[in-house]
Amino acid sequence: MALLQVKNLKTHFFAESEVRKAVDDVSFVVQEGETFGLVGESGSGKTVTALSILKLVDEPGRIVGGDIIFGGRSLLELSKENMRKIRGNDISIVFQEPLTALNPVLSIGEQVTEQIHAHRDVSKEEAKETALACLKEVHLPQPERVFYDYPHRLSGGMRQRAMIAMALCLRPRLLIADEPTTALDVTIQAEILDLFREIKKKHNMSILFITHDFGIIAQLADRVAVMQKGRIVEQGGVENIFYYPKDAYTKELLEAVPKIPRELRIQNDRNKKS
Amino acid sequence: MLSYIIRRSLLIIPMLLGISLITLMIMHLAPGDPASLRYGLNPEVGGSARTQFREIYGLDKPVHVQYFMWLKRMAVLDFGNSFIDDRPVIQKIGERLPATLLLSIASILLIYSISIPIGISSAVKANSPYDRLMTIVVFIGYATPSFWFALILIMFFGVRLEWFPISGMRPWYVDYYPFFASLKDLAWRMVLPVMATSLVSLAGISRYMRSGMLEVLRQDYIRTARAKGLSERRVIYRHALKNALLPIVTIASMILPSLIGGSFIIETIFAWPGMGRLGYEAIMNHDLPTVMGVGIISVFLTLLGLILADVLYAVVDPRIRYE
Numbered sequence: 001m002a003l004l005q006v007k008n009l010k011t012h013f014f015a016e017s018e019v020r021k022a023v024d025d026v027s028f029v030v031q032e033g034e035t036f037g038l039v040g041e042s043g044s045g046k047t048v049t050a051l052s053i054l055k056l057v058d059e060p061g062r063i064v065g066g067d068i069i070f071g072g073r074s075l076l077e078l079s080k081e082n083m084r085k086i087r088g089n090d091i092s093i094v095f096q097e098p099l100t101a102l103n104p105v106l107s108i109g110e111q112v113t114e115q116i117h118a119h120r121d122v123s124k125e126e127a128k129e130t131a132l133a134c135l136k137e138v139h140l141p142q143p144e145r146v147f148y149d150y151p152h153r154l155s156g157g158m159r160q161r162a163m164i165a166m167a168l169c170l171r172p173r174l175l176i177a178d179e180p181t182t183a184l185d186v187t188i189q190a191e192i193l194d195l196f197r198e199i200k201k202k203h204n205m206s207i208l209f210i211t212h213d214f215g216i217i218a219q220l221a222d223r224v225a226v227m228q229k230g231r232i233v234e235q236g237g238v239e240n241i242f243y244y245p246k247d248a249y250t251k252e253l254l255e256a257v258p259k260i261p262r263e264l265r266i267q268n269d270r271n272k273k274s
Numbered sequence: 275m276l277s278y279i280i281r282r283s284l285l286i287i288p289m290l291l292g293i294s295l296i297t298l299m300i301m302h303l304a305p306g307d308p309a310s311l312r313y314g315l316n317p318e319v320g321g322s323a324r325t326q327f328r329e330i331y332g333l334d335k336p337v338h339v340q341y342f343m344w345l346k347r348m349a350v351l352d353f354g355n356s357f358i359d360d361r362p363v364i365q366k367i368g369e370r371l372p373a374t375l376l377l378s379i380a381s382i383l384l385i386y387s388i389s390i391p392i393g394i395s396s397a398v399k400a401n402s403p404y405d406r407l408m409t410i411v412v413f414i415g416y417a418t419p420s421f422w423f424a425l426i427l428i429m430f431f432g433v434r435l436e437w438f439p440i441s442g443m444r445p446w447y448v449d450y451y452p453f454f455a456s457l458k459d460l461a462w463r464m465v466l467p468v469m470a471t472s473l474v475s476l477a478g479i480s481r482y483m484r485s486g487m488l489e490v491l492r493q494d495y496i497r498t499a500r501a502k503g504l505s506e507r508r509v510i511y512r513h514a515l516k517n518a519l520l521p522i523v524t525i526a527s528m529i530l531p532s533l534i535g536g537s538f539i540i541e542t543i544f545a546w547p548g549m550g551r552l553g554y555e556a557i558m559n560h561d562l563p564t565v566m567g568v569g570i571i572s573v574f575l576t577l578l579g580l581i582l583a584d585v586l587y588a589v590v591d592p593r594i595r596y597e
Contacts, residue, residue, distance in 0.1 A: 056497060056500055058497075084503050084504075084505065086503070087502065088503030089503050092501070092502070093501045095497070097494055100494035100495060102498065104495070105592060114502070114512075118503050118505065118508070152592070152593045163498075
């Protein structure tokens with residue numbers, strides 16, 4: 001069943017006299033429980049697509065056409081308050097930069113619990129308990145300590161885990177991950193990807209995974225769309241796109257992936273299937 | 275943190291030494307002489323009396339000797355007596371400082387309670403007609419000389435409308451009032467001077483607040499806060515404001531010296547018995563002990579205020595921990 005349908009979405013930026021078509025007629029569907037990959041180079045419109053789904057595109061950008069259907073409802077027709085109720089609750093997002101995405105002057109605990117309070121009518125203690133459980137779920141060491149800590153005291157990987165904890169806390173139906181590993185170094189990247197795989201298995205939630213790295217898509221996604229200059233040039237099952245790319249740009253992107261030695265790739269495929 | 279505060283406090287000492295030395299030297303360079311200002315052209319007072327006066331106060335000694343004499347007295351916190359009326363300097367300051375602080379604290383409360391909301395609302399509605407209007411209003415305020423504004427206030431509210439008294443802080447008859455009535459009288463008398471003092475800073479701080487807020491609203495964590503489904507109120511007043519207030523704390527410490535030293539102009543226009551006027555009168559009369567006393571007390575309180583601002587900064591910003 002389709003959880004999210006993006007239909008002919010057009011998000012344009014109106015700068016001076018010029019119109020930049022960041023997202024131009026993009027359509028795709030994310031099924032219930034599926035991980036959908038959105039791949040493309042920097043500036044291809046992946047992040048703007050994600051922000052459009054949450055209706056968080058900043059001025060001078062505007063959604064000028066198309067529709068976004070989530071759980072049978074058009075998000076574009078929702079009032080501000082109803083949209084607020086969906087954000088962080090039904091759809092949540094993990095951003096690329098864990099360094100800047102957390103508020104530096106608020107404790108991690110406050111940043112997790114405030115989201116719980118925004119959507120659930122719970123007491124302070126209950127919120128704290130839920131928050132601690134979320135921090136534990138993403139394998140943050142010493143969640144009690146992290147709860148009272150401030151972002152600058154955590155490493156990049158820990159901050160990203162905290163971000164993911166927030167995003168997962170209210171069990172959203174759709175999790176958008178906007179290049180969640182790009183700003184991290186390689187070993188941390190692998191750990192965070194493991195975490196996503198675990199989440200996927202455990203909660204069976206839909207994930208819209210945005211990245212420029214085909215390697216990550218191969219590990220995580222069920223289906224994939226390739227984006228270039230605000231348009232989707234090709235989409236389909238991961239294996240199909242991987243082995244039988246039709247579009248020239250997709251081929252180029254695939255060739256840009258560093259070649260992995262055969263034996264590692266086999267192992268990788270095995271991991272994926274298990 | 276504690277060791278930081280102690281180290282900062284110790285730094286006050288060399289600063290006080292330097293500032294007092296400069297003050298004394300400048301007073302020494304100024305034309306005129308305390309003895310002749312005291313006795314003037316009084317023909318009854320002969321040259322010997324003047325010489326004696328200089329000897330008593332050590333004014334005949336070279337300036338560095340005078341400085342060390344002054345330091346020796348300061349070591350036991352003896353500020354000396356005023357040349358004009360022979361009253362202890364510390365007592366004179368004690369009378370004036372509360373008047374200035376009263377005015378300053380009231381002004382700073384007024385400045386902040388008006389300029390922060392203006393700054394926030396202007397930033398949230400950036401480039402809207404409201405923002406543009408506020409920009410114009412605020413810059414008119416900034417460009418207005420405070421003495422002129424004070425006179426306009428007196429003309430309009432004091433003379434035409436007769437709403438507020440225009441001068442003085444505590445007239446003699448207040449002593450016969452019951453406590454609350456005298457308090458009310460004081461509050462009434464503060465209205466115009468506080469308004470006049472606040473106008474200029476109002477503009478500066480609301481602009482700082484606006485630009486600080488605009489800067490913060492562009493940050494990634496604001497987008498995160500919105501993506502979490504927080505109400506716009508919480509996004510602005512908890513996430514953005516707490517960050518935008520940080521630089522404002524520093525600015526508060528910048529306006530501190532003038533707040534403690536008092537404004538000579540405003541205090542004179544409203545006949546307000548504060549530090550500004552005391553210092554001015556002392557300078558004009560070559561009242562050396564009072565000049566030095568006013569200088570030292572103002573500097574001391576200012577430095578204390580700066581340390582307080584630093585501590586406050588660490589309280590609001592968890593990233594700052596003074597080691």
